[in-house]
Amino acid sequence: MKKREQNLIRLKKALLNDKNNTDDSITEVLNLSLANTLSQFFEFDKNNLVTEINYEEKHGYIVKINFLAEKVKEFGKLI
């Protein structure tokens, strides 16, 4: 099989898998941005970061950010 055909098959599988496992929404961008910022201050497993966006008529958008930090960083050092 030519390299082109091999790559086409690999890509089709990967793209399908990505689509099935991707949020495809603003929460994904938000999660990545938050993980990037939070990792400057905390050591944590990024898989534990969960963002939830809800809308309430009274308050507007309520954003809940949940994550478990294992350690706190101070000036780049773990304390």
Added chain:
Amino acid sequence: MGRKIVITSGKGGVGKTTVTSNLGIALALQNKKVILVDADIGLNNLDMAMNIESEISYDLKDVLRGKCNVKQALAEDKFLPNLCILPSAKKINEEELSAKAFKNIIDDLAKISDFVLIDCPAGIEYGFNRAVISADESIIVTTPHITAIRDADKVINLLSTYDIDQLGLIVNRVRKDMVSRGDMLSPIDISSLLRLDLKGVIYESDQITVNMQIEREGNKQAAGIFKDIAASIINNGEYSERKQGFFKNLFKRKIV
């Protein structure tokens, strides 16, 4: 009000800055007033691609801090007075450059130009969101490498959640010999996989690698492609009559 187009990819190093600078030149050569904006904070390179890095007086940070207005921060191209660049800054606090503040700057630039081209940073984090939210239209750049295509797919899916028109796909660094041997995915393969209209194909070239400005370095083939892409954008997708033979068929193919 000028059109606001973000050039994005997901993956770094695929040629966003090269496309932004050359598309800017091609649009300016068609007598359009064009402003290029470097949205890549920290890893800014559009100034170098345009060869104006030694002539910058102000940058994005100075606009945000009120040291100058946005017009004063624009650096004029050395050869085309209707082409300007808003340089990025080496470092800006994220708090200083909110998506809203950046969008306001882009909106101000659109008032004084025909086209604002935004060179998006790599990745799909905050910088991506800031650049994309400021634009009305997008162009995706990828290379034929599987990792770049996968990232482009992710970006295309994300863009569908924004209020933005996807103009099409530019495939960069294509090697004709490898495509014909069956060793590299063809631009048509990539366009089909990503379900996005093909807007242009840039072939791998030593000249492009060494000199990012194609039009000024005598790469006639690549310059012609950017001229066609520019004409297509100006005419809202109507391709110019310049395309003949292979390119005519390649570019007119609509893939759903």
